Every structure is written in C-alpha cells, then in structure tokens.
Amino acid sequence: MLNLKEELKKAFRVPKRCGIKWSIWIIAGLFFANLVLVGYFVVFSVNNNDLKVIFLDVGQGDSILIQTAKRQNILIDGGPDQNIIYKLDKYIPFFQRKIDLMILTHPDPDHLNGLVAVLRRYKVIQAIDNGNGDASPAYAEYINLIQLKNIARFIISQPQKINFERLSLNFFWPAKNLISEPIKDDNFASIIFKIVDDKNSFLFTGDATEETEAMLINSGQNLEADVLKVGHHGSKYSSMIEFLEKIKPKFAIISVGADNKFGHPSLRAIKNLETVGAKILRTDEKGDIIFTSDGQQLKIKTQK
Numbered sequence: 131m132l133n134l135k136e137e138l139k140k141a142f143r144v145p146k147r148c149g150i151k152w153s154i155w156i157i158a159g160l161f162f163a164n165l166v167l168v169g170y171f172v173v174f175s176v177n178n179n180d181l182k183v184i185f186l187d188v189g190q191g192d193s194i195l196i197q198t199a200k201r202q203n204i205l206i207d208g209g210p211d212q213n214i215i216y217k218l219d220k221y222i223p224f225f226q227r228k229i230d231l232m233i234l235t236h237p238d239p240d241h242l243n244g245l246v247a248v249l250r251r252y253k254v255i256q257a258i259d260n261g262n263g264d265a266s267p268a269y270a271e272y273i274n275l276i277q278l279k280n281i282a283r284f285i286i287s288q289p290q291k292i293n294f295e296r297l298s299l300n301f302f303w304p305a306k307n308l309i310s311e312p313i314k315d316d317n318f319a320s321i322i323f324k325i326v327d328d329k330n331s332f333l334f335t336g337d338a339t340e341e342t343e344a345m346l347i348n349s350g351q352n353l354e355a356d357v358l359k360v361g362h363h364g365s366k367y368s369s370m371i372e373f374l375e376k377i378k379p380k381f382a383i384i385s386v387g388a389d390n391k392f393g394h395p396s397l398r399a400i401k402n403l404e405t406v407g408a409k410i411l412r413t414d415e416k417g418d419i420i421f422t423s424d425g426q427q428l429k430i431k432t433q434k
Contacts, residue, residue: 187413190387191240202230208244234259235336249275261285261309298326328425335361343373364395382408
C-alpha cells in the first residue's frame with residue numbers, strides 16, 4: 131500500500147553527501163533575496179517626499195514618467211515602440227506594474243505605440259487624451275484595451291485643473307471638444323499642460339505647432355515653468371520666441387533620437403531656447419533626464 135507521507139519524504143530528501151552544498155546554496159539564495167528587498171526599500175524609501183520627473187530616452191519619440199511622493203506613477207506618452215517596457219522596468223519594480231494615470235498627448239505613433247504595449251502589460255487606473263483619434267491600428271487597439279480593461283477615460287476639451295496628491299495638473303489645450311471635429315494636423319490638438327509642485331513647475335507641450343502656441347499666448351494662461359518639454363522634438367515649426375518668452379524656462383528638454391531623419395532639433399529652436407536663457411538637455415546626448423523636486427528645489431541627474 132502506498133504511504134503518501136513516506137513518498138513525500140523521499141521526493142524532497144536531500145542526499146547526505148549533498149547536504150552541506152545544498153545548505154550553502156539555500157543560505158546564499160536567502161541572503162541575495164534579502165539584499166534585493168533591502169535595496170528596493172532603500173531606493174523607494176529615501177527622500178520619499180520627493181517628486182521625480184523622468185524624461186525617458188525612447189529614441190525619436192516622447193515619454194515621461196512621473197513618480198509622486200507616494201510613488202504613484204503618471205506616464206505621459208509612450209514612445210514609438212514596446213521598448214518603453216524595458217525603460218519602465220528601470221524605475222518601476224516588476225511586482226508593482228501599475229500606472230495610476232496615463233496621458234496620451236496625441237495619437238502620432240511616436241507618442242502612442244508604446245502606450246499600447248503598456249496597456250497590455252500594466253494595470254492602468256485612469257487614462258487621459260484629447261478625444262481626437264485616427265484610423266491607425268494602434269489607436270484602435272488603444273481604445274479597445276481601455277474599454278476591455280474598464281479603465282476610466284477622461285477627455286480634455288477645455289482648460290481645467292486636476293489635483294493629484296500634492297500636485298496641480300493645469301490643462302491649457304485643447305480648449306474645445308475635438309471628438310467630432312476634423313483635424314488636419316494631429317500636432318495642433320496636442321494636449322498641453324503644466325504640473326505644479328509648490329514652487330517648481332513643468333510644462334509639457336506634446337508636438338504643439340506654432341498655431342497652438344499663438345493661441346496659448348493669447349489665452350491669458352500662466353505659462354511660466356521652470357522646466358519645458360520642448361514641443362515637437364525641437365522642430366522648426368514649434369518653439370516660437372514669443373511663446374518661449376511667456377514660459378521663461380530654466381531648463382529645456384528635447385526628446386529626440388540620434389541622427390534622426392527629420393533633422394530634429396532645428397537650429398532655429400535651439401537658438402530661440404538659448405535666447406531666453408534656457409539650459410538645453412537632450413535625450414540623444416544624455417539618455418534619461420531625471421528631475422527631483424521637493425517642492426522648493428530642483429535636482430538633476432542623467433542616466434544612459
């Protein structure tokens with residue numbers, strides 16, 4: 131008659147001659163696991179009141195990860211492909227794959243495609259976009275995944291303010307409902323908004339065009355910001371001097387791929403940024419560009 135208790139003992143018995151070796155491996159494994167956990171809690175507990183704004187190097191595209199004081203994750207755009215997953219793995223532990231707020235500035239593939247990959251693999255709580263889609267398979271998949279996973283979706287159709295923990299998210303554009311309005315240029319409808327962390331502020335402009343910039347200049351909105359995500363990767367069709375003078379940025383971040391076929395950033399955009407006194411930082415040169423804010427001061431580091 132089969133004795134289940136004895137059979138289990140046999141199955142899991144470690145041979146005597148291997149006992150010491152197995153014990154060493156088990157102790158080493160436990161020690162390594164402990165180091166990993168300690169390292170995680172050190173990284174995510176030190177300065178836990180700080181805000182992190184990480185301009186990710188995703189090649190020719192845009193993607194910004196914002197980690198709040200309580201370590202909630204805001205993801206703005208996702209770059210051109212699924213490589214965004216590997217970038218996020220550097221900053222979000224594999225056992226905490228959650229995006230609390232996803233923002234798609236507009237549905238061009240170098241902003242959208244990575245978000246589709248994130249929607250497939252991450253738990254996403256809320257999504258924001260401008261409601262103006264296109265006929266691409268990637269956009270259809272974006273909408274399908276949001277519906278399939280019952281993700282709360284909000285459309286920006288007017289200037290509004292959203293509070294997120296201690297942060298203030300001030301949406302300036304679009305200033306009207308674009309869902310049923312034909313748009314010749316997706317860039318024109320890019321969501322433009324500012325995040326304010328007490329005395330520090332960040333302005334995100336997607337691929338804003340000169341036409342959009344002109345409308346914002348005349349809108350009466352307070353566009354001043356310490357850090358500017360330069361519009362349209364430094365294209366010659368964005369970053370008018372009049373617009374930059376309204377922002378008065380101390381730092382200008384250009385998200386751009388090395389030796390890209392578009393010639394981004396343009397000499398015109400660089401000259402205009404230099405004229406207003408902004409320090410220019412480029413992802414093709416610096417890699418990931420990381421700002422840390424305690425609400426009073428800004429610290430910067432870069433990581434290839």
